Amino acid sequence: MARLGDRAALIPAGGAQPRNFPANHLPFRASSHFLYLVGRGLSGAMLLMEGGSAVLYRPTPPPGDDLWHGPSHAADALGESIGCPVRPLETLKVPRGTLTLPSMDAVTRAHQESLLGRSVGGAVSAADEPLAQAMVETRLIHDDAAIAALRRVGRVTIEGHRAGLAALAPGKRAYEVWAAMQQVFTAHGMGHAYAPIVTPHGEVLHAHDLDAVLKEGDLLLADVGAETADGWAGDVTRTWAVNGRYSPTQAAIVEVVQRAHDAAIAACTPGRRYRDVHLLASRVIAAGLVDLGILRGDPDELVADDVHAVFFPHGIGHLIGLDVHDMEDLGDRPGYPAGRTRSDRFGLGFLRLDRTLQPGMAVTIEPGFYQVPAILADPSRVTPHGDRINRTRLAAFADVRGVRIEDDVLITAQGPEVLTPGLPNC
Amino acid sequence: MARLGDRAALIPAGGAQPRNFPANHLPFRASSHFLYLVGRGLSGAMLLMEGGSAVLYRPTPPPGDDLWHGPSHAADALGESIGCPVRPLETLKVPRGTLTLPSMDAVTRAHQESLLGRSVGGAVSAADEPLAQAMVETRLIHDDAAIAALRRVGRVTIEGHRAGLAALAPGKRAYEVWAAMQQVFTAHGMGHAYAPIVTPHGEVLHAHDLDAVLKEGDLLLADVGAETADGWAGDVTRTWAVNGRYSPTQAAIVEVVQRAHDAAIAACTPGRRYRDVHLLASRVIAAGLVDLGILRGDPDELVADDVHAVFFPHGIGHLIGLDVHDMEDLGDRPGYPAGRTRSDRFGLGFLRLDRTLQPGMAVTIEPGFYQVPAILADPSRVTPHGDRINRTRLAAFADVRGVRIEDDVLITAQGPEVLTPGLPNC
Numbered sequence: 015m016a017r018l019g020d021r022a023a024l025i026p027a028g029g030a031q032p033r034n035f036p037a038n039h040l041p042f043r044a045s046s047h048f049l050y051l052v053g054r055g056l057s058g059a060m061l062l063m064e065g066g067s068a069v070l071y072r073p074t075p076p077p078g079d080d081l082w083h084g085p086s087h088a089a090d091a092l093g094e095s096i097g098c099p100v101r102p103l104e105t106l107k108v109p110r111g112t113l114t115l116p117s118m119d120a121v122t123r124a125h126q127e128s129l130l131g132r133s134v135g136g137a138v139s140a141a142d143e144p145l146a147q148a149m150v151e152t153r154l155i156h157d158d159a160a161i162a163a164l165r166r167v168g169r170v171t172i173e174g175h176r177a178g179l180a181a182l183a184p185g186k187r188a189y190e191v192w193a194a195m196q197q198v199f200t201a202h203g204m205g206h207a208y209a210p211i212v213t214p215h216g217e218v219l220h221a222h223d224l225d226a227v228l229k230e231g232d233l234l235l236a237d238v239g240a241e242t243a244d245g246w247a248g249d250v251t252r253t254w255a256v257n258g259r260y261s262p263t264q265a266a267i268v269e270v271v272q273r274a275h276d277a278a279i280a281a282c283t284p285g286r287r288y289r290d291v292h293l294l295a296s297r298v299i300a301a302g303l304v305d306l307g308i309l310r311g312d313p314d315e316l317v318a319d320d321v322h323a324v325f326f327p328h329g330i331g332h333l334i335g336l337d338v339h340d341m342e343d344l345g346d347r348p349g350y351p352a353g354r355t356r357s358d359r360f361g362l363g364f365l366r367l368d369r370t371l372q373p374g375m376a377v378t379i380e381p382g383f384y385q386v387p388a389i390l391a392d393p394s395r396v397t398p399h400g401d402r403i404n405r406t407r408l409a410a411f412a413d414v415r416g417v418r419i420e421d422d423v424l425i426t427a428q429g430p431e432v433l434t435p436g437l438p439n440c
Numbered sequence: 441m442a443r444l445g446d447r448a449a450l451i452p453a454g455g456a457q458p459r460n461f462p463a464n465h466l467p468f469r470a471s472s473h474f475l476y477l478v479g480r481g482l483s484g485a486m487l488l489m490e491g492g493s494a495v496l497y498r499p500t501p502p503p504g505d506d507l508w509h510g511p512s513h514a515a516d517a518l519g520e521s522i523g524c525p526v527r528p529l530e531t532l533k534v535p536r537g538t539l540t541l542p543s544m545d546a547v548t549r550a551h552q553e554s555l556l557g558r559s560v561g562g563a564v565s566a567a568d569e570p571l572a573q574a575m576v577e578t579r580l581i582h583d584d585a586a587i588a589a590l591r592r593v594g595r596v597t598i599e600g601h602r603a604g605l606a607a608l609a610p611g612k613r614a615y616e617v618w619a620a621m622q623q624v625f626t627a628h629g630m631g632h633a634y635a636p637i638v639t640p641h642g643e644v645l646h647a648h649d650l651d652a653v654l655k656e657g658d659l660l661l662a663d664v665g666a667e668t669a670d671g672w673a674g675d676v677t678r679t680w681a682v683n684g685r686y687s688p689t690q691a692a693i694v695e696v697v698q699r700a701h702d703a704a705i706a707a708c709t710p711g712r713r714y715r716d717v718h719l720l721a722s723r724v725i726a727a728g729l730v731d732l733g734i735l736r737g738d739p740d741e742l743v744a745d746d747v748h749a750v751f752f753p754h755g756i757g758h759l760i761g762l763d764v765h766d767m768e769d770l771g772d773r774p775g776y777p778a779g780r781t782r783s784d785r786f787g788l789g790f791l792r793l794d795r796t797l798q799p800g801m802a803v804t805i806e807p808g809f810y811q812v813p814a815i816l817a818d819p820s821r822v823t824p825h826g827d828r829i830n831r832t833r834l835a836a837f838a839d840v841r842g843v844r845i846e847d848d849v850l851i852t853a854q855g856p857e858v859l860t861p862g863l864p865n866c
Contacts, residue, residue, distance in 0.1 A: 031545065034471070034764075037768060041467070043466070080814040082646045083644065083646050083647075084644035084813075118459070118461070202615075209464075243651075337460045341461075343461040388507045
């Protein structure tokens with residue numbers, strides 16, 4: 015509110031979405047802005063901040079609701095637990111000039127537009143820019159409670175990965191491994207922060223199909239993170255050998271990625287520009303691939319010319335907090351401060367974060383190596399690099415389709431703190 | 441299509457909904473009508489049936505999509521597997537007078553309205569009535585493939601309940617029991633058909649909070665059903681003693697509910713009116729409560745006067761298929777044939793189905809006994825029954841807040857087939 019001055023702001027929770035029919039619902043996940051400010055997801059509720067005070071407005075249950083859903087929380091008790099008055103949503107009146115952030119769900123967005131008497135848009139409108147900036151400034155640096163939540167979800171995420179590794183065996187389906195990981199999360203009262211990726215096709219960066227049969231000699235890439243009941247996210251990737259031991263080519267690539275991972279984490283210190291962390295990891299990968307004979311040339315030049323991005327096309331990581339890509343509903347505002355914009359270079363253009371790191375920021379570090387057919391078969395992506403890619407040598411690494419190693423890191427004045435510690439890659 | 445005559449019909453799958461930010465999604469669940477006709481959930485796709493032939497229209501992935509999501513299925517291969525041509529959604533042209541059914545998601549509904557040039561509405565519009573009726577007639581009687589799917593999901597649902605019972609112990613949280621059940625579903629490549637109810641507060645009929653600590657002497661009501669990858673639902677409830685043995689009062693009530701359950705299932709034969717199954721179960725409950733001294737009077741009169749409904753306020757069950765309440769997006773059309781309408785009596789008015797049973801129909805049978813404060817403390821619900829409710833005797837049953845026993849039943853020419861067999865109540 016201090017950052018908003020005399021402007022009022024309306025923050026909607028969003029609403030539960032029907033699934034198949036009105037009485038069945040998709041799992042409800044409140045807006046992270048709402049969760050940050052209110053501390054609990056209350057479907058259909060809206061927070062109005064105005065003149066230095068806040069009021070929570072929530073829908074009144076329909077008559078007879080207590081027969082099916084039990085008595086609803088008394089407004090007084092709820093208000094005491096969240097620290098502001100609670101009133102019926104029907105009584106909400108929004109002052110002229112109130113700012114808002116567009117809800118992700120279309121029904122709530124229409125409600126916002128009717129309350130505000132103006133278009134709210136799918137992206138942040140110019141009128142709402144000060145609120146978007148205030149939220150970014152508020153959420154960017156995690157406070158002690160947030161840090162505690164991130165440590166907790168980090169530990170449970172790691173425990174889930176251990177269970178996944180323990181469940182791994184040739185002949186199983188990927189969903190059997192995911193079942194073991196999910197069981198850990200659920201038994202801690204947690205959910206998952208994003209659709210799990212558990213796949214022998216690590217080269218498909220967003221592979222959400224969990225049906226694959228795991229074969230002797232395959233790698234299994236597991237990108238899975240827990241989420242606390244109040245919304246804090248974990249985000250960890252490991253790449254395991256299905257039969258428990260890497261082939262020599264798999265071991266060699268995993269070692270390169272691990273070195274990039276370790277070097278990037280070590281570089282997560284206050285004052286460091288995150289793009290430089292990305293470039294450092296890129297250089298370690300380029301140098302490693304030169305050593306293995308897959309790339310030819312000077313590692314610095316290879317990175318300058320984006321040759322490494324043929325195999326590591328995405329960014330080294332992103333902000334993490336209440337969203338696994340924290341505040342990405344606000345576009346590049348959280349990731350790119352004034353004066354910095356996304357690169358149009360291949361690879362670097364997918365970097366979601368280019369801030370100067372400060373204590374209290376939390377990021378992922380997730381280097382990878384992939385043989386993506388859509389890149390390797392695309393002349394526009396590979397021809398410019400001429401003979402710097404050694405296709406003959408690359409063919410020897412056919413059993414390494416995709417490797418990624420990812421952990422979550424808190425920036426502290428003393429240096430990087432791994433929020434997801436103690437989990438070896440295999 | 442035969443039921444539609446020369447009318448065209450547009451069936452949308454619905455689309456994945458964003459979760460927190462655009463690149464993250466809630467789990468996508470396609471419309472059951474679409475799943476029934478196409479056999480797989482394809483986010484954003486629409487099926488157009490016209491003049492006896494059908495074409496699937498699907499969104500064209502954006503450029504560069506294959507970098508992130510891998511190569512998309514070729515239209516030819518997809519078309520062959522689903523049995524109709526596949527074309528880009530952008531080329532979809534909808535004939536005048538095409539019928540449709542409103543998607544559950546607002547974005548898809550807006551797309552339907554723009555394609556059809558008319559309002560589609562949140563409920564079925566009068567213009568679309570023939571399509572709604574055709575879908576009801578088609579989906580009401582399950583074919584062999586549907587029956588096989590319902591048997592499969594029934595078995596996995598039962599296996600999940602066994603795992604839940606095995607995980608049960610005083611001091612645990614409800615979500616630890618749910619974690620064991622969910623693990624079984626996920627490890628079979630299945631999800632869950634509805635938000636799980638796993639609660640010591642069975643008297644809250646829709647209690648979705650999984651946080652409760654399970655206490656010695658409590659009952660735990662678990663209403664949990666698996667869902668196959670292509671959408672077929674299971675729906676089973678058991679009420680367990682947290683410490684493994686019922687108290688005498690708990691055992692007495694569970695026995696009454698079990699008798700109602702068994703009698704109702706035995707009555708699920710072709711030609712039987714489902715309302716009579718409900719009334720039969722109600723009578724068994726009323727008679728049992730008379731025997732226990734909780735109700736006074738003649739069981740038939742108690743049922744005629746809805747006294748039993750104070751303790752058993754909901755219906756005996758509902759249709760089950762691709763939706764756990766099958767086709768409930770079409771309102772009462774699937775449950776109530778022409779000439780039958782919902783009762784306005786308390787209890788009976790919550791009965792979701794009043795068809796005459798036929799072979800191929802699948803229903804749930806789920807009698808219960810609850811001490812719902814919102815009912816027992818409501819003079820308008822209890823005063824008319826005078827001294828027929830023995831409050832003094834009822835007080836002895838304070839450790840029985842809510843009991844329900846539910847299985848899924850297929851109607852066959854030979855009689856009822858329990859789709860969820862072999863699971864004792866404790």
